[in-house]
Amino acid sequence: MIAPFELHFMSRALTEIVLLALICGPVSVFVYARRLSFVSDALTHTVFPGVVIGFVAGGLEGVFIGALVAALLTAVVLTVLTRGARVSDDTATAVVLTAMFSIGVVLVSRRSSYTSDLTSFLFGRLLTVTPHQIAETAVLAAVVLVALLIGARAMIFRTFDPAGAAAAGYRIAWIDLWLNVIVALVVVAAVRAVGTILVVALLIVPAAAARMVTDRLAVMAVLGTVLIAGVGYAGLLLSWTASLSYGVALTSASSVVLLLVAAYLLLIPVRLIRDRRRGSPPPVPERNSAHELVG
């Protein structure tokens, strides 16, 4: 169970996953509570052209800067577009998502190694993570955790009761930008290891799974982290065993995500049992006074 991780590339992959677990766990709680699944999905796609431009300009090392610039730009654009509900959140997000993703595809198709590049951008290269990349992920993780710590209180208030938060003097648009930037940074941190498509699973599934077993935000964050780290370990082991013992080429990132989704599905009955045991809250008695005839 431990032997495969004595190999450098396996232990590096595990380190990378654990670092990502530390930030994806807590951030996924906000993505879940704010119902930002689609925004996260959009961010993972809009980072794509940044990744490609970065790669063309500076090779593998350029990917990081390219992704960072594209992600921050998207975070700002999405915040501005959805502010004051001038455009519906979904419409604005969809337009930005598709536009940026197609730019990425056009850019990548100009290269000769088109398909192999595309695959690695979409699904990541978990097993070829370098110590330098791990260091970058660690720095980003630290930044994200500090940003979460500073913003958590305001973001929880804004998520639960936007009108109340605004009334208390919070600037809603700035809080939204704060969270969008945090999500953007997580996407940048994770994109090389697990790819643009699979990042979104790490941002959505952990909190949704944890919500099945707890009613507390802090516990959700911790459970989400433990879950990612757990399936990270198990997923790496699974793909290792599958390819060595059975000759099945199972990419490590996709086996991690498959196990994550499996964990989610296994927890659904837990939620159902909890709901049944608790029963639904008592219905509110209707008031029928003559005074309510008005309007």
Added chain:
Amino acid sequence: MTLALRYAGVSLGYQGRAVLTDVNLELRAGQRLALVGPNGAGKSTLIKSMLGLVPVLRGEAEVLGGERGRAGYVPQTDTLDADFPISVRRVVMMGRYRRIGWWRPARTEDRRAVAEALDRVGLADRASHRFGTLSGGQRQRVLLARAIAAEPRLLLLDEPFNGVDVVSQEAIVRVLRELSADGAALVVSTHDFAVARELADLVCLLNGRQWAVGPPAETLTAGPLRRTYGGSVVDLDNDMVLIEP
């Protein structure tokens, strides 16, 4: 006496278009004002303007002599997500967030204020329950406790009695009376005449504009109500009932 609110010839609206005009109000510390009018009359708009969330298009509006931060707000509970994983205690603690700051942990005095506020609305035993598991009336009382925890000088409540059971309504009315006795000014929007009569020293009749302001005995009468609602009013034992036109 300090003035909590002073509105003189105020028009309110969004993007230059007025939705409420001719607001002239003065509310002193310790007074209770009811905003009465049909749905869409501008009651919420007026409350939001007191919080600085709706721009004043014309006239002069002064809130707490410029100290708007001391105004507390109680939203309607059905605007909140009942599935949100959050405890009653934490909801009330939100009332202290501006004092605590962005990331510092809550102090003993914050926790004490939260416990006292919950005790005041009679929900001390529910502190660790999830907010969404409470009844509508209890949730409304939690939101009131949150506003109390902020120690406001002006308390604004948006339809606090909508869908609220009798026990909770009585608890809310009792707490509101205590708060105003302690010197807080209150603004309560409602479309329930009986509640307005029971609770308020001052009633403001709204429907696109301010139609009347004054004590309940002068405003909740057939004439002003007919002018405000544009319908017919039936006087049942001194209790006004409105028949839609």
